[in-house]
Amino acid sequence: MNRRDIFTALPAASFSDELPGWVEGFARWLIQHTARNAPPSLSQRLEEEWLADLAAQHGPMARLRFGLGCCWATRVITHEHYAAKVPATSSVTGHKTMTAYAQHDSSFFSRRTTTFLLIVCLHAVLIYGFATGLAHPMIEVIPPPMQAVFPPDPRTRNEPPPLPPQPQFSPRRVEVPDPLIPLDAAPDTTTIPPQEQLLSPPTPPKVVNRVLGGPGTGFPNTDDYYPSVARRTGEKGTATVRVCVDDKGRLTAHPTLAQSSGSASIDEGALKLAQAGSGRYRATTEDGRPVSSCYVFRIKFELTD
Amino acid sequence: MSLQTLRVLEAFLEDPTDELSGADVYKRSGIASGTLYPILLRLESAGWFVSRWEAIDPASAGRPRRRLYRLTPSGLSRASEVFASFGKGVLA
Numbered sequence: 165m166n167r168r169d170i171f172t173a174l175p176a177a178s179f180s181d182e183l184p185g186w187v188e189g190f191a192r193w194l195i196q197h198t199a200r201n202a203p204p205s206l207s208q209r210l211e212e213e214w215l216a217d218l219a220a221q222h223g224p225m226a227r228l229r230f231g232l233g234c235c236w237a238t239r240v241i242t243h244e245h246y247a248a249k250v251p252a253t254s255s256v257t258g259h260k261t262m263t264a265y266a267q268h269d270s271s272f273f274s275r276r277t278t279t280f281l282l283i284v285c286l287h288a289v290l291i292y293g294f295a296t297g298l299a300h301p302m303i304e305v306i307p308p309p310m311q312a313v314f315p316p317d318p319r320t321r322n323e324p325p326p327l328p329p330q331p332q333f334s335p336r337r338v339e340v341p342d343p344l345i346p347l348d349a350a351p352d353t354t355t356i357p358p359q360e361q362l363l364s365p366p367t368p369p370k371v372v373n374r375v376l377g378g379p380g381t382g383f384p385n386t387d388d389y390y391p392s393v394a395r396r397t398g399e400k401g402t403a404t405v406r407v408c409v410d411d412k413g414r415l416t417a418h419p420t421l422a423q424s425s426g427s428a429s430i431d432e433g434a435l436k437l438a439q440a441g442s443g444r445y446r447a448t449t450e451d452g453r454p455v456s457s458c459y460v461f462r463i464k465f466e467l468t469d
Numbered sequence: 470m471s472l473q474t475l476r477v478l479e480a481f482l483e484d485p486t487d488e489l490s491g492a493d494v495y496k497r498s499g500i501a502s503g504t505l506y507p508i509l510l511r512l513e514s515a516g517w518f519v520s521r522w523e524a525i526d527p528a529s530a531g532r533p534r535r536r537l538y539r540l541t542p543s544g545l546s547r548a549s550e551v552f553a554s555f556g557k558g559v560l561a
Contacts, residue, residue, distance in 0.1 A: 210506070213491060213536040217502075220492035220535075229501070236503030241510055 183293065187224035191231030194282075198238040201275060203245045210238070228286075235279050373451050376459045377409055380446035386465055389437040391429035394465065401425030402464040403434035407445065411454040415442040422460045434463040470551060473500050477508050478548045481518075481540050490523070490535035509538055517544030 195218060199211035214234045221227045394400070404423035408416045419438035424431050448457035480497035481489060489497070495505055512518045519541055523534040540548065 206510075209536070212533065214502075214506070216533040216535045217490060217492035217495070219532055220490070230495075233502030233504075234506070236501075237506040240503070240507040244507065244511065 184224040187228050190286075191218060191227040194231040195234050198235045198275075202238050202242055206241065206245070210234075210241070232279075232283070235275075239276070373449075375449045377413070377446040377448040377457065378459070378461050379441060380413055380444050383441045383444040384437055386433075386437060386463060387468075389433050389440065390465055390467075391433040394427060394429040394433065395467065398467060399427050399430060400466045401427050401430040402462050403431050404460055404462050405434055405438045406458060406460045407438055408456070408458040409445040409447055410456045411447045413443055413445040413447050413454075415439070415445070416456065425465075430465050433465060437463055473498075473504050474508050474512070475551070475555070476500055477505065477512070478517075478551065481538075482545075482548060482552070485540050485545050488521075488537040488539045490537055492535070494538070512544070513538065516541060517547060 192215065195214045196211055199207055199214060201207075202210050214230075218227055218230055221230050391399075403421060403425040405419045406422040407419045410416050415438075419435050421431055421435060425434065447454035448459065449455065476498040477494055477500065480494045481487065483497070491502070491506060491509060494500070494509070495502060498505070500508075509518065509520075513520055517540065518538045520536055520538045523537055525534055527533050
């Protein structure tokens with residue numbers, strides 16, 4: 165692969181598929197090109213040796229790095245080769261050797277510039293490849309030519325289909341029999357009683373014997389829920405709480421404060437006591453039957469000796 | 470003697486009878502090719518190494534022949550002296 169092939173193949177390369185192959189080809193070309201610039205006695209050997217070692221590298225980046233390294237190796241080898249040759253031959257053919265070294269050195273500068281430009285181009289290609297996404301081809305599908313399709317004008321549509329023909333009904337003659345009851349019968353003289361006479365007498369309202377519930381047997385003692393702060397400060401008071409209790413005497417909602425005692429700690433203790441008494445409430449009864457209800461009761465906290 | 474040269478010699482001293490290609494030394498020493506091959510040629514011209522082409526048929530082997538390097542007896546003794554003077558800990 166020569167230089168022209170390298171650079172003409174580059175734009176057409178599909179980065180996702182051909183990049184590894186292109187990089188390997190570039191590395192081979194780099195080695196072949198740079199080995200030719202090595203001293204003639206080493207040129208053939210270095211090219212063959214480096215190409216063989218290039219094949220032992222795994223991965224396109226490793227091969228590219230290897231090829232670029234060979235460029236640098238050529239420079240060093242060439243420099244050392246001619247530098248070592250100068251003092252040994254300067255006494256006899258010093259002029260020729262120095263000329264060769266000078267020519268090679270001048271061409272080396274050009275090669276170094278070329279290598280630098282190649283590295284810059286390679287970086288640009290890689291950055292472009294990463295920016296555009298290596299996994300996707302540059303042009304996925306060439307879209308077919310566009311064709312304009314005009315829908316039919318709704319104003320020129322055909323007339324709606326004709327309605328089905330109306331069924332033809334033949335008039336049917338209906339025979340009406342003569343009434344069996346003579347129309348000249350005497351009118352009914354039955355009198356209708358007034359509305360008030362039809363209504364039943366009003367029933368008396370039902371009286372329900374309702375007994376409100378309250379704290380029942382086993383309800384917690386106020387001494388157990390006396391707030392410690394209130395006990396230390398000697399506070400006392402009566403709070404009114406509202407509870408909702410089912411027919412088993414259990415709370416169906418959290419107790420709420422219906423009337424404050426004037427002390428926050430007493431109120432808090434009253435609510436805790438009311439909550440703790442769930443299941444110990446006496447349910448409200450209606451005609452002796454326990455029912456769910458809500459009621460209020462007072463809780464009095466007072467200090468005893 | 471540079472550290473890279475010592476690393477190349479160390480790669481050969483793992484088994485002084487081994488014949489190593491440049492790719493083998495590259496793997497063992499981790500030195501880039503731009504530094505490795507000038508060292509190999511320098512040591513070869515100094516008589517520390519000898520090299521030969523691998524005796525294979527590239528067509529049947531499916532790969533090109535490699536250039537193999539081997540320590541000479543004098544290169545081995547001089548390399549041993551170098552490491553003895555520096556101490557193995559230098560490379561660790």
